[in-house]
Amino acid sequence: MSSTRTHSTLVVLGAAALLTASAAVPQASAAGRTSTTLTWYDATAENIATAGASAQVTNSRTWAISWLAAARATRSVPAGVDRGTYQDAALAAAVHRALVTLVPSRTEQLDATFEQTLDAIPDGTAEESGVTAGERQADLVLASREGDGLDPTSVNAxxxxxxxxxxxxxxxxxxxxxxxxxxxxxxxxxxxxxxxxxxxxxxxxxxxxxxxxxxxxxxxxxxxxxxxxxxxxxxxxxxxxxxxxxxxxxxxxxxxxxxxxxxxxxxxxxxxxxxxxxxxxxxxxxxxxxxxxxxxxxxxxxxxxxxxxxxxxxxxxxxxxxxxxxxxxxxxxxxxxxxxxxxxxxxxxxxxxxxxxxxxxxxxxxxxxxxxxxxxxxxxxxxxxxxxxxxxxxxxxxxxxxxxxxxxxxxxx
The missing domain is CATH 1.10.606.20 (Vanadium-containing Chloroperoxidase; domain 2)
Known part of the structure; x- marks a missing residue:
């Protein structure tokens, strides 16, 4: 997946940069390299802060679904593929799939971040199988939580x-x-x-x-x-x-x-x-x-x-x-x-x-x-x-x- 892609200024530019972009997200000084995990953590925070639901618990649900899918997708790695490549692809695919479903107004920004993540991952079987696993786990978690009563209307019954x-x-x-x-x-x-x-x-x-x-x-x-x-x-x-x-x-x-x-x-x-x-x-x-x-x-x-x-x-x-x-x-x-x-x-x-x-x-x-x-x-x-x-x-x-x-x-x- 190495084709040239259009760069967007809304793509994650670094772990601290995305948090700074949203005034709704508080800041702390903490060291740490910009990893796939941090990129997608910051993307989750920024996209929910920008276009999340009116109810806090609904936004907590979005976090939980997205990252539960990522945790399941990265839990085991198939034999014969590079572990780091597989897990990075699986995590990104899981969080991306869940977020574009739950925060659809941010699809363009999320797609751009996903493409940038995949550009940084070596092409091959590990990447492809990781993406497949991440998307599958996101679909499973989303299906399991359908109609759970945590949408804003139900929350404020x-x-x-x-x-x-x-x-x-x-x-x-x-x-x-x-x-x-x-x-x-x-x-x-x-x-x-x-x-x-x-x-x-x-x-x-x-x-x-x-x-x-x-x-x-x-x-x-x-x-x-x-x-x-x-x-x-x-x-x-x-x-x-x-x-x-x-x-x-x-x-x-x-x-x-x-x-x-x-x-x-x-x-x-x-x-x-x-x-x-x-x-x-x-x-x-x-x-x-x-x-x-x-x-x-x-x-x-x-x-x-x-x-x-x-x-x-x-x-x-x-x-x-x-x-x-x-x-x-x-x-x-x-x-x-x-x-x-x-x-x-x-x-x-x-x-x-x-x-x-x-x-x-x-x-x-x-x-x-x-x-x-x-x-x-x-x-x-x-x-x-x-x-x-x-x-x-x-x-x-x-x-x-x-x-x-x-x-x-x-x-x-």
Missing amino acids: PYPVRPAAPGVWQPTPPAYAPAAQYGNRLAKPFLLKSPSQFRLGPPPALNSGRYAADLAEVRAYGAADSTARTAHQTETATFWLGSSLTLYTEPLRVALTRTNQGTAGQARLVALFHVALVDTQIATSDSKYAYERWRPVTAIRTGSIDPDPDWTPLHATPAHPDYPSGHNTYSGAAETVLSALSGPRTAPFRLTSPTAPGVTRTYTTWKQLSDENVDARVYSGIHTRSADEAGITLGTDTARYVLRNEKNLFAPR
Whole structure:
């Protein structure tokens, strides 16, 4: 496949360049050569950021399908062909085939990147058989996930709000928008036996000391006009305000550049990360809508503990129940997968956030990201600490289950 092809400026120009091209993808400084794996990691990130779905879990599904296909395609190599050539071709073909199916508006850019990848791979049987394997695995995974309920319309299925009562979720100011993500709990997981498999126990009772302490903390530190919250705490809230999928794209890339597991191991890391995160988001909505716990703004304005009808959180409250925090279920799952597959510590890496322009933070463990997420949602005034800590637990439990049962993902097909 050595014919001359038209060069496109939108083709991947290097691992860092593609991420820089999209303001929606946070940046970190991490060393690493531009490999086929990184080229297609960056292509996945850039194309989803540019033309992805409106629902985060739908985009997580795109990642999971694409990289699960790549992991399966690179898992074994036929006898008599060059291993590296076969795996590079298989990974590129798998991710390309899945992405052009799931993000069709980016077909031209994806085709150009695919052609450039193949131009860099030696022609021959290894390349041809790798492409065939990658496309076959992508088709199989796509077929297995058809109708899984993770399209944006299904994700945001209508939710009948219960009458107002102490503790019961109600639409929140300023938009008073309808409930979002209710349909996640009706979707088909990748590995969980059911969305409710790791359903959390109930949140603290409204007459408990823990509930009173939670509410007092978010009232003091999460108010828009808080005098208790420090400038650094405000920065933390703003830094972690955006989409978890966006915020964790670069930490996963850092882990990817620092692994010595080879192409198949890299594909496995990305696949397991996103499979775990899809299942975590499904489990999150199950617990949220099982308990329907009101948000702090509703509790503080209308509850029985020193009601303040004018209290306003630092950041607008998302349109779904408090318990558990979705940002923290995501963090707990991400930390678990990254720690298991790349170790709990890493050399320092720098991270920026699209919601905090000009701010750069440095990390050496994945747990630091989780710890900041727990605090951030309190400082934003949109979650109680109980909801945040429960989120870490649910994400951790779900990810551990995925890791224990990964053989069911990678069985021969």
